[in-house]
Amino acid sequence: MSKSVKKVVLAYSGGLDTSVILRWLQDQYGCEVVTFTADLGQGEELEPARKKAEMMGIKQIYIDDLREEFVRDYVFPMFRANALYEGTYLLGTSIARPLIAKRQIEIALETGADAVAHGATGKGNDQVRFELSYYALKPDIKIIAPWREWDLTSRTKLIEYAEKHQIPVPKDKRGEAPFSQDANLLHISSEGKILEDPAVPADLDLILSRMVTPESAPDKAEEIAIDFERGNPVAVNGEKLSPAALLTKLNELGGKHGVGCIDIVENRFIGMKSRGVYETPGGTILFAMRRAVESLTLDRGAMHLKDELMPRYAELIYNGFWFSPEREMLQAAIDHASEAVTGRVTAKLYKGNVIVTGRSAPKSLYDADIVTFEEDSVYDQRDAEGFIKLNALRLRLRGRLLGR
Incomplete structure (x- = not known):
């Protein structure tokens, strides 16, 4: 793209890739860089990112806690649709990208930046998700995607560039990482390297970080209850919780009992297939128990129509069209159907399973008579x-x- 960029907002994690990107932007574009680090519940300490950005001369540094907004305004609306991509994937990475992009555009407007940048590669879905969101929210924004421009095509070259420009490289980054991970409050994805051959079983003892394997889970089931109001979960075991706190609680419960790990091969939007191992303990519990309260409260026609719309809705999110008019149209219908979805569901968690044991609702359509x-x-x-x-x-x- 044109080099005429004055100021750019970079989605910055503080890791090797985005630290190299930060310096590369300064060198190649001669522009001021604003860093933005989003706390989406990835479970990492974010202050080191601030210190690293300061060390590299950055004056405007944003570190925003977006956990509540993420769950309330993105995860919960998606779950109201019972969204599953290709029948298995609960869209944990996909749903985080539009929020990050939205906040980047807001920061660009606040700081007078004329460009935004991300660290997504040219082979993946995230470049599409980020950039479709950028353009939807600010049609004239300039976008810099370094992985599509530079010649730093290997980890070795990234490390060499970092050393040349005095960018600290942690010891654990110098070796070849066995796989790549992305985390937020909804899920952790693991892809690449030792996972690239779909015929080779994943070493879950090495990979899993938010949950245990079903084999390692307790031998005794644990009973839980979730209360729903207008389609959203509001309490676990009778305790009212904020959206982020509720999902955190479900992650703890599901992780303890080995709930929510899938090993799949999916179709990326750009055309290739990829294999990934995804940990979504809380989301898996929520999905199963929410469907249970819908079974009481949704009319057959409404429920079946929702099920017909769901694959299209899920595909829109996977492909990066969160801010599209068609997603908003579907959301309006889904939210209308969710008005009556209020009630309590009980279940047992046992060695990777969510076993629904009961459900009740004040506006239940179930008539025992x-x-x-x-x-x-x-x-x-x-x-x-x-x-x-x-x-x-x-x-x-x-x-x-x-x-x-």
């Missing part, structure tokens, strides 16, 4: 004959034409 196997006065079983014959009419007509 109708479904009972005992004698009742509200349902005339003879009505079923006409219902069946009407539904069979087209099948009978077709059968006659086929000579049956």
